[in-house]
Amino acid sequence: MKRTTGHNNVIKILMLAALLAAGPAVSAAQAPIEVGELKIGRIDDRFAVLLPMQSATETHDVEGHGSFSIYFRNAVILHGNQRYAVGDAGVDEISVKQVQPDVVAMVFSLKAGFKVESRDFDAARGGYLFFTGRTVGEAEPPKGPFEIEADEELARFRERLSKDRHHPKKKIRRVVIDPGHGGFDSGAVGPTGLKEKDVVLDIARRVKSIIDKETGMYAFLTRRGDYYIPLSSRTVIANKYRADLFVSIHANANENRKARGYEVYFCSEKASSKEAEAVAQRENISYEERDESSLEKNLINIEEIVFKAGRKKLWDDSREACDNFIALFPGDLGVKSRGAHSANFFVLRKARMPSVLVEVAFISNPEEERILGSEAFKERMAREIVKVIRSLKIQ
Numbered sequence: 256m257k258r259t260t261g262h263n264n265v266i267k268i269l270m271l272a273a274l275l276a277a278g279p280a281v282s283a284a285q286a287p288i289e290v291g292e293l294k295i296g297r298i299d300d301r302f303a304v305l306l307p308m309q310s311a312t313e314t315h316d317v318e319g320h321g322s323f324s325i326y327f328r329n330a331v332i333l334h335g336n337q338r339y340a341v342g343d344a345g346v347d348e349i350s351v352k353q354v355q356p357d358v359v360a361m362v363f364s365l366k367a368g369f370k371v372e373s374r375d376f377d378a379a380r381g382g383y384l385f386f387t388g389r390t391v392g393e394a395e396p397p398k399g400p401f402e403i404e405a406d407e408e409l410a411r412f413r414e415r416l417s418k419d420r421h422h423p424k425k426k427i428r429r430v431v432i433d434p435g436h437g438g439f440d441s442g443a444v445g446p447t448g449l450k451e452k453d454v455v456l457d458i459a460r461r462v463k464s465i466i467d468k469e470t471g472m473y474a475f476l477t478r479r480g481d482y483y484i485p486l487s488s489r490t491v492i493a494n495k496y497r498a499d500l501f502v503s504i505h506a507n508a509n510e511n512r513k514a515r516g517y518e519v520y521f522c523s524e525k526a527s528s529k530e531a532e533a534v535a536q537r538e539n540i541s542y543e544e545r546d547e548s549s550l551e552k553n554l555i556n557i558e559e560i561v562f563k564a565g566r567k568k569l570w571d572d573s574r575e576a577c578d579n580f581i582a583l584f585p586g587d588l589g590v591k592s593r594g595a596h597s598a599n600f601f602v603l604r605k606a607r608m609p610s611v612l613v614e615v616a617f618i619s620n621p622e623e624e625r626i627l628g629s630e631a632f633k634e635r636m637a638r639e640i641v642k643v644i645r646s647l648k649i650q
């Protein structure tokens with residue numbers, strides 16, 4: 256009897272092992288699905304988590320005391336295990352780890368009473384989207400670092416402006432430089448782990464420093480550190496400063512690691528190409544508050560109406576600015592120009608001044624990732640951006 260039971264158990268274990276290895280819905284021969292860096296934020300008023308993945312895969316849920324785990328079969332983590340302290344919306348921590356060579360686990364550590372409400376594979380956002388408990392009706396959060404900085408910067412700007420009121424009309428006086436991403440949103444990550452958010456912050460700081468020290472213009476940054484700002488708040492900051500130009504700085508990425516080069520975008524309803532649309536789609540991933548920002552509330556409606564009417568002119572001016580970014584781009588920078596394009600970029604859409612988005616190089620290309628890590632390149636790129644800004648004349 257004992258021997259028979261043992262034999263049955265061996266068969267059961269073998270069957271279970273076979274099931275775990277292949278899984279009923281996924282064939283063992285299928286290439287594993289790559290899991291990117293977790294993104295945490297808000298969509299409308301809800302706490303949201305996006306786990307980037309190229310396609311849906313078989314999942315298995317395990318509910319525990321104070322935790323909720325989802326196992327993804329036939330999946331591999333691209334950039335190592337991840338762990339995020341959240342402390343928000345009932346979630347203490349989220350971790351993503353490779354628990355078997357082809358199984359990735361995502362674990363939510365939850366506060367009492369909270370549940371992961373829903374999840375779906377969201378093809379448009381490029382991964383699995385999760386929501387947890389709602390936060391409607393909670394007390395107003397304290398001012399975030401960007402709000403405090405924006406207030407301080409604005410006070411300084413007003414002081415400078417009051418001292419210096421006589422400028423020729425057509426030259427650019429004030430520029431808002433927007434380093435893309437930040438905080439939990441790393442942007443694209445290069446093959447050796449260089450993060451877009453760090454590279455673009457470095458370049459943006461250099462641009463600001465050169466503008467402030469060497470030109471008669473004023474430059475402001477939408478973020479000065481490693482924290483996240485919703486896309487809509489970035490243009491709200493530019494609008495508040497009454498900037499003449501808004502320049503968002505990014506690094507490009509493509510599944511094809513051979514893709515390389517520098518390109519510049521302006522905003523349009525329709526993308527100029529499928530590739531341009533894909534770039535906008537990647538850069539548009541964002542987690543917005545429903546009413547976007549407390550700063551936005553201060554804007555008067557009439558301004559909004561006038562703005563919509565004048566948008567075509569703004570976008571035409573933005574296209575002209577883009578042409579300058581391409582025409583003046585030097586041939587000896589080590590990165591080739593791919594020209595000017597347009598697409599519907601959320602970060603540019605509401606800017607009340609000409610606005611461009613610069614993709615300095617492809618961080619997904621091993622050679623360009625190396626270049627993006629170089630101090631000399633970042634300094635040179637910053638100087639080229641300033642050179643273009645100085646050349647622009649805005650009506």
Ligand SMILES: [Zn+2]
Binds near residue numbers: 436
């Ligand atoms: Zn970006």
